[in-house]
Amino acid sequence: MRKMRMMSAGLAVALSIMQVAPVYADAISELKQQKSATESQLSQVNSAIASLESQKAEILGQIDTMGQELAVTMASINTLTTQIDDKQEDITQTTSDLNAARKQENTEYEAMKKRIQYLYENGGDVSWSNMLFAQEDLSTLLSKAENTQKMYKYDRECLTQYAETVQQVSELKEQQEIEKAEFETMKNEQEEQKGDLEVLIDEAKAASVDYGKQIAQAEAVASEYQAVIAEQNEQIEILVEQQRAAEEAARKAAEEEARKEAERQAAAEEEAARQAAIEEAEAQQAAAAEQDVEAEAAELDEESYDDSEDVSYDDSSSDYDSDDTDYEAYDDEEDDDSYYEEEEEEEDYTPSSSGSATGQAIVDYATQFVGNPYVWGGNSLTNGIDCSGFVNQVYAHFGYSVARQSAALRSAGYGVSYSEAQPGDIICYSGHVAIYMGNGAIVHAADERSGIKISYNAAYQPILAVRRVV
Structure with a gap:
């Protein structure tokens, strides 16, 4: 099992470097x-x-x-x-x-x-x-x-x-x-x-x-x-x-994630072992209890047999009914053994937003503001906004709640490779973000000199992540 975890960690590191x-x-x-x-x-x-x-x-x-x-x-x-x-x-x-x-x-x-x-x-x-x-x-x-x-x-x-x-x-x-x-x-x-x-x-x-x-x-x-x-x-x-720095960072991040994942897996295995031990102990306890019940039932049968000589047939019938009631109760206990059965946990996915739109709709809306000014820390699509604010406000228009910081946007939605990028995806750079338009173009709040503009080379600087929210 440990060997498999190490192989999985190595594969994760290699995949991270291959994405960079x-x-x-x-x-x-x-x-x-x-x-x-x-x-x-x-x-x-x-x-x-x-x-x-x-x-x-x-x-x-x-x-x-x-x-x-x-x-x-x-x-x-x-x-x-x-x-x-x-x-x-x-x-x-x-x-x-x-x-x-x-x-x-x-x-x-x-x-x-x-x-x-x-x-x-x-x-x-x-x-x-x-x-x-x-x-x-x-x-x-x-x-x-x-x-x-x-x-x-x-x-x-x-x-x-x-x-x-x-x-x-x-x-x-x-x-x-x-x-x-x-x-x-x-x-x-x-x-x-x-x-x-x-x-x-x-x-x-x-x-x-x-x-x-x-x-x-x-x-x-x-x-x-x-x-x-x-x-x-x-x-x-x-x-x-x-590239070397990014690969090294990706390697370290992947190794750290692999380490954490290994720790999680080890903890999960430990928890599973603990649960198994508990279940085994409970099963042993249940078996012992069942033996005790059977012993008590045998004693009751013996006592009922002995008493039947001194009572009438009706009483014996009554005792028999009582014994039958006891056995029915025992049967009910056996039916409750489902308490010891392992329940399957269902993993729920919680999206980062509750909006509804298409990637092209995101792009069409974003391009309406091309030519408007860039203001660091600004939040107005018309009077001035920065790169992360631009992405945040455009997605907010369609009911999506995404982060306001460029670094945090690297965790928005889920990641795809640049070759799989589609209109509306978020392109993440070092200290900068943009909205992908398709065909290698992006719309973004570039800088104070250019403002909000369209650039036709999305890979004009190293791409750290491509996130899909829509």
């Missing part, structure tokens, strides 16, 4: 699902950040490459500018040399013309004949003639040389001008390339800035998701701790 666990398990599961969804969104944002950073890095690499190309282009432009300037100096010098050569050519040409003019003007047949006959000897004549010939040849060579010099200087100037034009063309091309590179660099920098802004925005979103995940983790830890 689903309340928290649903909330924890929902939070974990929300956390998983948030983590998935955070992963997507982090992937987007990584992609943006990769694109930004690529843009920065392009900017660096184009910057190097721009530096090379600018160096080339500077080199070409220097070459153009040097070439311009060469052209200037060549032009000066060309002008000097042409001037020298003209000077020599004019001098030669004057010498030739002089010779022709002072020459002729007479001049030559005078020169021939005026000379003392032939060698002098030949010497003069040779000098004259050399002078003609020199003039011709000088004129040819100056003409060639002019031609060479002209060709040099033309070549220098061509080279200068080529340098200028190359410079223009480099400057165009420089302009294109600068435009591309500006565009790339703008794109890099835009990527930076997108990354900053995505990082801000990621930070928000991380904060949400941290908050969800904290809420999960709180609920897990509350």
Whole structure:
């Protein structure tokens, strides 16, 4: 028997913990699902950040490459500018040399013309004949003639040389001008390339800035998701701790109730044993009394038999009737043995109220006061009331008498699980109560900020009990 009591107590403890666990398990599961969804969104944002950073890095690499190309282009432009300037100096010098050569050519040409003019003007047949006959000897004549010939040849060579010099200087100037034009063309091309590179660099920098802004925005979103995940983790830890505390409290309460129940059962067994002992003693007493009665009856029979010899038949008949009367009295005593029979006790259930309503009627009446103010300790459904007062007054409207304190309401009616909750049931929390509407919704006097309102998540905090009165 004791072993059975221990098994019953253990089963009661397990059932109490099982009633608490689903309340928290649903909330924890929902939070974990929300956390998983948030983590998935955070992963997507982090992937987007990584992609943006990769694109930004690529843009920065392009900017660096184009910057190097721009530096090379600018160096080339500077080199070409220097070459153009040097070439311009060469052209200037060549032009000066060309002008000097042409001037020298003209000077020599004019001098030669004057010498030739002089010779022709002072020459002729007479001049030559005078020169021939005026000379003392032939060698002098030949010497003069040779000098004259050399002078003609020199003039011709000088004129040819100056003409060639002019031609060479002209060709040099033309070549220098061509080279200068080529340098200028190359410079223009480099400057165009420089302009294109600068435009591309500006565009790339703008794109890099835009990527930076997108990354900053995505990082801000990621930070928000991380904060949400941290908050969800904290809420999960709180609920897990509350679940452990509730399970521990339920276990202790169940153990205490089991202990009390065991004590009650032990007392009942002890009382039953005591009653059994009393009944057995009474039965023994009854048996002894019956033996005494039988002995007395036997003695009376013997005495009646002895006396029958001295009395008449009528008297004997009278005695016999008297004896028969005694036996009838004894039979009556046997019929009274029902006194020792065990009476069955009938257990009566006394409800907490005498009202009459449906759960939906309770809900319909309660929702009429949505929007009215919350007042701690208040008792007016219109001017102000608290959570337990709200439940008390709504049920009182239908003739039900329930407790006025939230803790006491956990004992109202009888308990059901949250999965079995129906409209009109009382949902009990730690320090708070509400009326269940169905489909996970409740109507309750929430707080001073919200007043009486409808909430669509009855498990928004751990549910300690669900009580059914209606």
